[in-house]
Amino acid sequence: MYLKPLNRLRKTLGFRLTAWYSGLFILSTLALFSTAYLLLSSSLQRRDRAALRLKLKEYAAEYQRGGLEATQRKSAFENSQAGKALYFVRVAGPDNSTLFFTLPKQWTNFDIAQLEKRSVSAPRQWLQVPITAADEDDDDDDVLEIDSVRLPDQRLLQVGASTEGREDLLERFGNTCAGIMIPVVVLGLAGGALLALRALRPLRGLTTSLQAIVATGNLAARVPVTDTGDELDELSLLFNGLLDKIGLLITGMQNSLDNVAHDLRTPLTRVRGLAEMALQSEENRDLLRDALVTCVEESDQILAMVNTLMDISEAETGAMHLEVATVSVLGLIEQVVELYRYVAEDKGITISASAPPELSIPADRNRMLQVLANLLDNALKYTPGGGRVEVAVSSTPHQVVITVTDTGIGIPPEDVAKIWQRLYRGDKSRSQRGLGLGLSLVKAIVQAHRGQVEVFSESGCGARFVLHLPVQTPA
Numbered sequence: 001m002y003l004k005p006l007n008r009l010r011k012t013l014g015f016r017l018t019a020w021y022s023g024l025f026i027l028s029t030l031a032l033f034s035t036a037y038l039l040l041s042s043s044l045q046r047r048d049r050a051a052l053r054l055k056l057k058e059y060a061a062e063y064q065r066g067g068l069e070a071t072q073r074k075s076a077f078e079n080s081q082a083g084k085a086l087y088f089v090r091v092a093g094p095d096n097s098t099l100f101f102t103l104p105k106q107w108t109n110f111d112i113a114q115l116e117k118r119s120v121s122a123p124r125q126w127l128q129v130p131i132t133a134a135d136e137d138d139d140d141d142d143v144l145e146i147d148s149v150r151l152p153d154q155r156l157l158q159v160g161a162s163t164e165g166r167e168d169l170l171e172r173f174g175n176t177c178a179g180i181m182i183p184v185v186v187l188g189l190a191g192g193a194l195l196a197l198r199a200l201r202p203l204r205g206l207t208t209s210l211q212a213i214v215a216t217g218n219l220a221a222r223v224p225v226t227d228t229g230d231e232l233d234e235l236s237l238l239f240n241g242l243l244d245k246i247g248l249l250i251t252g253m254q255n256s257l258d259n260v261a262h263d264l265r266t267p268l269t270r271v272r273g274l275a276e277m278a279l280q281s282e283e284n285r286d287l288l289r290d291a292l293v294t295c296v297e298e299s300d301q302i303l304a305m306v307n308t309l310m311d312i313s314e315a316e317t318g319a320m321h322l323e324v325a326t327v328s329v330l331g332l333i334e335q336v337v338e339l340y341r342y343v344a345e346d347k348g349i350t351i352s353a354s355a356p357p358e359l360s361i362p363a364d365r366n367r368m369l370q371v372l373a374n375l376l377d378n379a380l381k382y383t384p385g386g387g388r389v390e391v392a393v394s395s396t397p398h399q400v401v402i403t404v405t406d407t408g409i410g411i412p413p414e415d416v417a418k419i420w421q422r423l424y425r426g427d428k429s430r431s432q433r434g435l436g437l438g439l440s441l442v443k444a445i446v447q448a449h450r451g452q453v454e455v456f457s458e459s460g461c462g463a464r465f466v467l468h469l470p471v472q473t474p475a
């Protein structure tokens with residue numbers, strides 16, 4: 001069902017490519033034949049006209065030598081010779097009235113009478129006499145092509161020949177071309193379909209792989225890539241990249257789910273164990289009370305974990321509602337530091353915080369407090385007694401930069417990229433309380449404010465978390 005559009009696209013592309021390839025082949029063959037026909041026709045015409053012109057000169061010379069009668073005799077003699085080329089010869093007076101003409105008997109259907117009405121103005125004007133109206137059905141293309149010359153006594157000498165031979169040759173050539181065109185069309189269609197089939201092979205591979213994935217749910221299948229580097233190959237590569245990404249996301253989701261299940265199981269098992277113990281010792285009220293208190297504490301922890309997970313997911317998907325207002329950065333920092341002052345004193349850690357009083361950012365105050373509280377909580381948690389924690393603020397025209405630096409245990413290089421993942425906890429941190437969700441929430445909230453967070457740290461050399469927050473209202 002999902003593959004219907006892809007199959008339709010393949011069919012449409014198949015038809016279009018076939019039409020293109022076949023059309024191109026057939027059209028180029030047609031263009032080739034047409035050019036050959038035109039070239040042949042013009043070269044035959046040039047040959048015939050050159051012969052006619054030569055004949056005209058011959059007759060003009062004969063007229064000069066022996067006048068009208070000699071011309072008449074020559075024409076009658078030449079046309080009676082078997083196997084020789086036939087010519088129409090006409091001599092007309094200065095007023096274009098026919099003085100004599102010879103027309104071979106094969107050409108009596110030409111409308112010679114009209115010549116008296118057609119004056120020859122230019123010296124090199126070719127006249128074409130069609131066949132008489134009564135004979136038009138016989139052969140429409142033949143004409144009598146005539147060359148004329150004005151004689152010294154102002155009479156007109158005309159010599160002509162039928163284009164019949166030329167037309168016959170051209171007709172035969174045309175018929176041969178038409179005969180060749182039939183297999184050319186069939187060949188063109190078959191070749192076009194074959195080429196289209198070849199060109200669409202990657203798309204077929206794509207559809208087949210998709211079909212396999214949809215049918216089996218196996219994301220390990222990949223579309224074959226032909227290494228031709230064409231657009232369809234690019235599409236296949238892109239599709240494979242997409243499958244890689246989906247695979248990674250699904251693995252990530254499965255891991256998260258496994259971690260959540262694992263992290264929920266421990267407190268839930270504890271709650272259940274306590275409840276069971278309490279049931280068995282119904283008599284002892286103090287024991288019952290203690291068990292209930294622990295149950296409430298463990299349930300709170302489970303609830304906190306589920307709530308934080310939901311907050312992260314809301315912030316990441318953009319569903320988190322932010323009460324954005326102009327918030328004083330100094331005010332935010334003072335409030336958080338005040339919150340953790342006793343914890344720091346308890347551990348013997350010095351906290352210092354400073355910020356320019358005029359700086360403010362557009363932000364959800366409570367969410368920002370949550371971000372800073374998480375960073376400060378971590379800094380105090382992972383810094384041994386006698387250490388220092390510093391909160392500093394600087395600014396550029398576009399952003400406010402808040403830095404939380406500590407002199408604690410630091411983060412090993414292999415952990416730096418992982419600490420932002422849900423439920424990830426560093427090996428050295430397991431002795432401390434925590435859910436492994438604090439930094440995921442920090443990152444999600446900061447990004448929901450169109451900001452960025454980064455960490456600089458080395459094992460044993462403390463850690464520095466840097467927040468970049470835009471001074472423009474998040475869109």
Ligand code: ADP
Nearest residue numbers: 378382410419425426429434435436437438439
């Ligand atoms: P939690 O602190 O509950 O384990 P977090 O998501 O806040 O979870 O932090 C993830 C991990 O990042 C911690 O387990 C710890 O290994 C490391 N980490 C965070 N902040 C610091 C810090 N300031 N110094 C050293 N390690 C830290």
